[in-house]
Amino acid sequence: MAHSSAPPDAAAPGHAPIPTTNPFDDDKLREECGVFGVFGHVDSAALTTLGLHALQHRGQEAAGIVAYDGEHFHMHRAKGQVGDTLNAPDVIARLPGHLAIGHVRYSTTGDSIMRNVQPLFADFAFGGLAVAQNGNLTNARALRAAMVREGRLFQSTTDTEVIIHLVAKSGSDTLVGRVTDAIGHLEGGYALVLISRKKVIGVRDPLGLRPLVLGKLDNSFVLASETCALDIIGADFVRDIEPGEMVVLDDNGIDSLRPFPRRPSRFCIFEYIYFARPDSRVEGRGVYSTRKAIGAELAREAGVDADVVVPVPDSGVPAAMGYAEAADLPYELGIVRNHYVGRTFIEPADQIRHLGVRLKHNPNRDALDGKRVVLVDDSIVRGTTSTKIVEMIRNAGALEVHLRISSPPTGYSCFYGIDTPERDKLLAARHNVAEMAALIGVDSLAFLSIDGLHRAMGEAAGRNVAAPQFCDACFTGDYPTGLTDFEDGSIGNELSLLEEDV
Numbered sequence: 001m002a003h004s005s006a007p008p009d010a011a012a013p014g015h016a017p018i019p020t021t022n023p024f025d026d027d028k029l030r031e032e033c034g035v036f037g038v039f040g041h042v043d044s045a046a047l048t049t050l051g052l053h054a055l056q057h058r059g060q061e062a063a064g065i066v067a068y069d070g071e072h073f074h075m076h077r078a079k080g081q082v083g084d085t086l087n088a089p090d091v092i093a094r095l096p097g098h099l100a101i102g103h104v105r106y107s108t109t110g111d112s113i114m115r116n117v118q119p120l121f122a123d124f125a126f127g128g129l130a131v132a133q134n135g136n137l138t139n140a141r142a143l144r145a146a147m148v149r150e151g152r153l154f155q156s157t158t159d160t161e162v163i164i165h166l167v168a169k170s171g172s173d174t175l176v177g178r179v180t181d182a183i184g185h186l187e188g189g190y191a192l193v194l195i196s197r198k199k200v201i202g203v204r205d206p207l208g209l210r211p212l213v214l215g216k217l218d219n220s221f222v223l224a225s226e227t228c229a230l231d232i233i234g235a236d237f238v239r240d241i242e243p244g245e246m247v248v249l250d251d252n253g254i255d256s257l258r259p260f261p262r263r264p265s266r267f268c269i270f271e272y273i274y275f276a277r278p279d280s281r282v283e284g285r286g287v288y289s290t291r292k293a294i295g296a297e298l299a300r301e302a303g304v305d306a307d308v309v310v311p312v313p314d315s316g317v318p319a320a321m322g323y324a325e326a327a328d329l330p331y332e333l334g335i336v337r338n339h340y341v342g343r344t345f346i347e348p349a350d351q352i353r354h355l356g357v358r359l360k361h362n363p364n365r366d367a368l369d370g371k372r373v374v375l376v377d378d379s380i381v382r383g384t385t386s387t388k389i390v391e392m393i394r395n396a397g398a399l400e401v402h403l404r405i406s407s408p409p410t411g412y413s414c415f416y417g418i419d420t421p422e423r424d425k426l427l428a429a430r431h432n433v434a435e436m437a438a439l440i441g442v443d444s445l446a447f448l449s450i451d452g453l454h455r456a457m458g459e460a461a462g463r464n465v466a467a468p469q470f471c472d473a474c475f476t477g478d479y480p481t482g483l484t485d486f487e488d489g490s491i492g493n494e495l496s497l498l499e500e501d502v
Contacts, residue, residue, distance in 0.1 A: 032210070032275070032417035033118075033134040034058035034225040037101040037193040039200040039249035041220035045074075045095035048102040049086045051222070051229040056082055057277055058134070058225060059104035062117040066130040066195055069097035073128045077117040098220075101195045103132035106419060116158040119195070124168060126175060127197045133160040134225055135190035135210040135417035139484035143185060163192070175199065176248060180259045183246075187482050189268070189416030189471070191241075193223050200249040203259075207266040207480055208243025209416050209471050211282050214254075221249045226280040240283055243267075266480040269453065269470035270418065273407045274315050274378045288318050290457070294406045294448065295322025295376065297456040302446035303327050304374060304402045308367065310334030312377040312389060319406035320376035329374065332367035334393065361389060369397030375442075379407050381420075383427040386440050394441075403442040408450045408475040409433070415486055420474065450475055 034055030038044040045067045052063055063085050064077030074095045078085035082104065086092075103118040119132040137143075140159030147165050148154065154161055166182035175196055183192075189209025194201040202223040204212045215222040215235035222235045230237055241247055244260035267283050268275070278288040295318065309329045311320030314337060324331035338360055373393060380386055390401050409428030414420040423429045427436055437445035450472065451462025459469060463476075473479045 032058060032136070032419075033106060033132075034104045034229070035101070035132045035134050035191060035193045035212070035223070036103075036225070036229055037132075037195065037200045037202065037223040037249075038217075039099055039221045040251075041217065042098055044098055044100035044220075046092050047217070047222070047233045048100045049082065049092065050232050051224055052082045052086065052102045052104050054229040054232040054277070055104050055225055058275070059106035062105040062114075063103065064105075064117050064119055064132075065095055065100055065102040066119045066121055067095040067097035067100040068128075068195060068197060073121065073130070075119070075121055075130070077114070077119075079114065079117065099195055099200055101130060101132050101193045101200060101223075113157075115156045118158070118160060119193075120156065120158070120160050120164055122164045122168070129164070129167065129175070130195045131160055131163055132193050133163070133190055134192075134212075135205065136188050136415060137162060137186055137190060138188035138415050138481060138486060139186070140188075141485040176201070176246075176257070179203070180246070180257070183259060187484055189481070191225065198250050202241055202247045202249075204241045204243055204245055206244040206260040206263050207471070208283075209266060209268050209480070211267070211271060211276070212241040213282075214238040214241055214247060221254060223247070223249075226276055226282060228277045228280045231279070237281070264467060264469075266468065266471040268416065268418075269457070269472045270407075270414075270474060272457070273453075275418075278318055285457075291318035291406070292322030292325070294453065294456040295319030295324075296326035297322075297452045298376070298404055298406050298446075298448045299323040299326035301449060301452050302404055304404075304444060304446075305372065306374045306400070306402060307371040308332045308334065309374045309376060310367065310393070312375065313337040313361070316377040316406070319378060323374065323376050323404065323406075327374075332364070334364050334367040334373065334375075334396075335361050335389065336364050337361055361392065363392050363396035365396045368393055371398055372400040372402070373398045374402050374404055376404050376406060378405070379410055380405055380427055380436070380440075381410060382425055383436065383440055390441050400443045401441075402444045403437070403440065403446075405445075405447045407448055408453060408472075409436075409447050410474050412474050412477045414474050415479065415483055416471065416473075416481075418474070 036048050036051035038047050045065055048065050060081050062079045063082045066075045076091055101119055119130040121130040137159040140162045143162050152165055163182055166185055167178045170178035170181035172178045172181055190205045191210040191212040192203040202212055211225055213224055213227055215230035216238050217235040224230055227237050243265045246257040246259055248255040271282055272290045276282050276287045280287050309320050309324035309331050311317040393401050410426055411428040413423050433445055454463040471480050
């Protein structure tokens with residue numbers, strides 16, 4: 001059942017932006033996770049490692065692979081990025097087999113601890129099964145509580161383990177039947193890859209909120225969150241897995257199943273705005289060209305007299321290019337990004353903490369001095385980094401700074417696998433545009449309208465309120481699924497066994 005009511009209103013306007021003490025916090029909505037799977041290739045683990053490299057933008061916290069060699073399952077999981085955890089030759093050598101699945105993680109549900117690193121593996125009477133998930137289940141807490149009362153034991157705090165237990169509970173006598181039973185209980189947005197002794201299975205939620213694509217490499221088949229992961233291994237794109245579809249890869253080839261009735265797609269529109277890599281194609285659209293079209297629509301809606309268009313790198317680059325072309329203004333790299341600052345960089349001392357934004361961004365004075373600048377970014381979450389960047393540009397000599405955002409105001413939390421702050425920490429939930437402009441310190445601020453966003457996506461009349469083509473709940477509060485675990489409007493990631501009195 002669709003749930004379209006918004007969470008309770010947040011705190012009243014008048015509060016300053018929440019300060020951040022993390023110098024590497026770029027004040028973005030955090031990516032969900034990335035999944036990858038291979039069936040029928042002798043180097044399946046090596047291919048999976050490369051695929052996860054390409055999907056690293058979807059999760060930098062941890063990575064893992066499970067492979068099967070015809071006799072045994074082999075697993076390696078570790079916290080950290082792919083290059084630090086999976087690249088070593090001895091790691092790949094310990095993962096032999098012609099079937100493999102992998103996962104890169106940013107924690108949206110469950111703590112950042114090793115027992116939550118995916119894929120999750122379990123032994124069943126029919127053999128081993130591992131699962132990797134991108135997305136979030138909005139009824140995981142309710143399902144888990146019911147199973148705990150039945151006496152089932154959970155080893156992690158991630159919602160993916162709920163799927164393992166649902167498979168175990170099923171009375172079906174086939175693996176595909178068990179997986180079908182399990183996903184029939186799920187609510188939310190998800191893309192799954194599973195591996196057994198004979199199969200690799202891919203599943204996409206009924207509304208297609210999270211992406212999943214099918215590729216082919218020689219005689220083997222590949223599943224991935226994005227097409228850029230196919231490109232890195234030289235695989236050909238076959239098609240998107242359709243919303244509500246289950247594909248089974250085995251020695252017989254590909255079997256496509258439909259466990260759910262067909263429903264209109266509600267693909268996450270933020271994949272086009274920010275999450276997907278610009279060189280990917282998702283749902284038949286090139287991400288790069290789509291972001292340029294969004295920027296062009298932003299220029300038509302919110303143009304301003306200026307001398308130069310400058311992106312906030314890297315996420316604002318394609319939209320800024322589209323804006324500049326539509327506005328007939330010069331496009332300049334007025335901010336240079338340092339790509340060599342990682343999450344593991346040492347925390348600076350308190351006395352230089354205020355310089356944190358410069359660890360990632362530095363102004364290019366030649367492009368800014370004496371200029372009226374249109375600064376283009378993809379979104380504003382808390383507003384903390386925007387404030388610092390604007391101050392930095394002014395200090396570099398800009399005469400005016402006009403901030404243009406290539407999405408509508410982010411005023412609602414996401415419950416489908418994107419790590420969003422609680423609503424009272426979202427700047428747009430507490431302030432109108434004029435108040436936000438004053439807090440950030442810009443001469444003007446404008447967001448792309450919700451209708452403008454949908455026009456850029458090809459809907460000439462703008463957003464169809466009666467039948468939206470995408471999930472845009474983070475802008476509208478129109479949640480396309482039930483929110484069983486979040487009906488009070490809170491975001492609780494922890495699925496602790498100690499939630500309830502026993």
